[in-house]
Amino acid sequence: MFVHITVLGLGYVGAVAAAALARDGHHVLGVDVDPGKVDRFRQGEVPFHEPGLDDLVRDGVSSGRLRFALASEVESGQLGDLVLVAVGTPSRPTGAADLSQVEAAMAWVVERAGSSAGVAVAGGPGAPAVSTRPIVVMKSTVPPGTGRRLSRRFLEPVGLAYVSNPEFLREGSAVHDWFHPDRIVIGSESAEAAARVRALYEDYGAPVLVTDVTTAEMVKYGANAFLATKISFINELANMCDRVGADVEEVARGIGLDPRIGSQFLRAGLGYGGSCFPKDVAALDHLARVYDYPFELLRAVIAVNARQRLLPLYALREVFGSLAGVPVAVLGLAFKPNTDDVREAPALDLIPLLVEEGADVRAADPQAVERARAVLPADVKLTTSALEALDGARAVVLATEWDPFVHLDWEEAARRMEAPRYVFDGRNALDPARMEALGFRYRGVGRGRRDPAGVGDGREGRWNNVAVGREVAAVHGERAGVRR
Numbered sequence: 001m002f003v004h005i006t007v008l009g010l011g012y013v014g015a016v017a018a019a020a021l022a023r024d025g026h027h028v029l030g031v032d033v034d035p036g037k038v039d040r041f042r043q044g045e046v047p048f049h050e051p052g053l054d055d056l057v058r059d060g061v062s063s064g065r066l067r068f069a070l071a072s073e074v075e076s077g078q079l080g081d082l083v084l085v086a087v088g089t090p091s092r093p094t095g096a097a098d099l100s101q102v103e104a105a106m107a108w109v110v111e112r113a114g115s116s117a118g119v120a121v122a123g124g125p126g127a128p129a130v131s132t133r134p135i136v137v138m139k140s141t142v143p144p145g146t147g148r149r150l151s152r153r154f155l156e157p158v159g160l161a162y163v164s165n166p167e168f169l170r171e172g173s174a175v176h177d178w179f180h181p182d183r184i185v186i187g188s189e190s191a192e193a194a195a196r197v198r199a200l201y202e203d204y205g206a207p208v209l210v211t212d213v214t215t216a217e218m219v220k221y222g223a224n225a226f227l228a229t230k231i232s233f234i235n236e237l238a239n240m241c242d243r244v245g246a247d248v249e250e251v252a253r254g255i256g257l258d259p260r261i262g263s264q265f266l267r268a269g270l271g272y273g274g275s276c277f278p279k280d281v282a283a284l285d286h287l288a289r290v291y292d293y294p295f296e297l298l299r300a301v302i303a304v305n306a307r308q309r310l311l312p313l314y315a316l317r318e319v320f321g322s323l324a325g326v327p328v329a330v331l332g333l334a335f336k337p338n339t340d341d342v343r344e345a346p347a348l349d350l351i352p353l354l355v356e357e358g359a360d361v362r363a364a365d366p367q368a369v370e371r372a373r374a375v376l377p378a379d380v381k382l383t384t385s386a387l388e389a390l391d392g393a394r395a396v397v398l399a400t401e402w403d404p405f406v407h408l409d410w411e412e413a414a415r416r417m418e419a420p421r422y423v424f425d426g427r428n429a430l431d432p433a434r435m436e437a438l439g440f441r442y443r444g445v446g447r448g449r450r451d452p453a454g455v456g457d458g459r460e461g462r463w464n465n466v467a468v469g470r471e472v473a474a475v476h477g478e479r480a481g482v483r484r
């Protein structure tokens with residue numbers, strides 16, 4: 001059954017939800033407080049980079065089933081059957097989730113629900129009748145316990161039902177993920193409201209978990225915290241691999257073949273960034289403190305991740321000694337490929353530190369230059385072209401594994417760079433042997449510690465297992481009291 005839906009918040013989640021539900025046949029009103037965003041959407045344009053979303057929005061707008069409005073333009077009684085809340089829940093400095101957008105959204109809904117006055121903005125020719133008692137569906141990620149509190153404070157007094165329906169899509173593949181979810185999680189105290197929300201996803205063929213609100217909220221935090229743990233764990237293993245002379249890529253393959261472990265989210269590198277993992281893990285850690293529970297594992301996950309993104313800085317110091325005047329190219333500003341989102345991107349932590357040490361930093365990204373410019377030191381040269389960034393550089397850090405960077409004409413890159421042509425592959429995305437054949441000194445994360453300065457056992461660019469082996473033998477020897 002097609003219904004009227006209002007989606008509040010037109011970011012990565014809200015915009016995808018609105019356009020996807022319109023494609024499914026529902027009548028959708030997308031609402032935001034940002035006039036610039038609403039204007040762009042009204043013209044069928046998407047104000048950020050998300051593959052496949054442009055087509056979906058354009059189709060929705062031209063079908064008449066997808067409309068947009070500023071929050072202040074929507075009147076009472078126009079909300080429809082369901083209101084999906086997809087506003088931001090960023091971190092406060094304490095790590096706690098900042099729920100101010102969510103609270104403003106709830107107040108906005110309450111103000112407009114319950115009256116039958118006004119013409120249905122979400123309606124259109126042949127549209128179904130509009131309900132005046134919308135169900136409030138929380139797509140934003142909110143800490144366990146929030147839904148119960150919001151419901152009591154805002155919705156129960158006016159008799160509106162609340163459903164927690166966390167979203168698991170990833171940026172860069174958000175449209176695909178929306179239509180192919182691994183599972184649908186629905187938390188509600190009202191069986192009827194849960195059933196209405198479940199019906200939205202009927203044709204998606206995913207397993208559905210119906211539970212209470214707080215449990216649904218914890219599923220979302222549990223999933224993100226577990227995935228972040230997997231990443232920090234493989235990064236810890238990678239750091240050990242660097243010390244003992246093993247290859248973490250093979251280790252990940254070897255352990256990932258065990259279905260109890262699984263092969264996904266075992267890519268070692270500069271750690272996790274983005275708008276979700278860092279803030280959600282911090283919020284869970286904060287919640288644990290509030291409940292006087294020391295969630296030690298989570299704290300380690302956070303600490304490992306914070307250090308991991310600085311590995312290129314440590315490596316460059318080792319190779320060059322002082323970084324003063326060293327031209328360094330950083331490839332990748334977005335937190336991962338196929339997005340222009342720079343929130344918590346490792347490169348944005350790394351670059352200011354390189355600049356502080358005097359490096360001459362230039363950086364490239366196919367999509368994220370504009371967003372990065374707003375937060376980076378003014379003297380960092382930004383470009384969309386990797387080759388331009390590499391021109392005259394002596395070191396390159398691959399921070400984001402964008403296809404155009406991985407498949408760059410590295411031969412040309414080598415020609416443009418100055419010796420010693422050092423590469424720190426922060427995503428283990430390049431072929432070490434090929435890079436070395438092109439004259440690069442290669443360093444990955446956990447791919448065996450290569451000889452960064454080209455000294456030591458004299459086997460530049462090869463596994464430095466001999467030197468590492470000697471160190472290990474020395475340590476073991478000392479421990480065993482062996483005289484050497």
Ligand SMILES: NC(=O)c1ccc[n+]([C@@H]2O[C@H](COP(=O)([O-])OP(=O)(O)OC[C@H]3O[C@@H](n4cnc5c(N)ncnc54)[C@H](O)[C@@H]3O)[C@@H](O)[C@H]2O)c1
Nearest residue numbers: 009010011012013032033087088089101104140141167171
């Ligand atoms: N980005 C993701 O991949 C992803 C995936 C799953 C869940 N989530 C969660 O979904 C939520 C939204 O994430 P996002 O990345 O789409 O956020 P975003 O920051 O990209 O977008 C949020 C939007 O909400 C708008 N907004 C703020 N207050 C508003 C109000 N009172 N009324 C209407 N609009 C308002 C903002 O202007 C902005 O356009 C967050 O809680 C996030 O944790 C995000």
Ligand SMILES: O=c1ccn([C@@H]2O[C@H](COP(=O)(O)OP(=O)(O)O[C@H]3O[C@H](CO)[C@@H](O)[C@H](O)[C@H]3O)[C@@H](O)[C@H]2O)c(=O)[nH]1
Nearest residue numbers: 167168169170171231265266267271272273274276335336
């Ligand atoms: O093996 C891996 C996998 C990912 N990452 C990093 O982890 C971060 C997050 O990546 P990804 O999960 O692909 O992107 P997001 O768009 O942030 O999606 C996550 O966060 C969303 C918001 O909560 C959830 O909905 C998704 O299920 C969850 O995957 C990125 O910095 C990646 O580079 C790694 O370092 N190694």
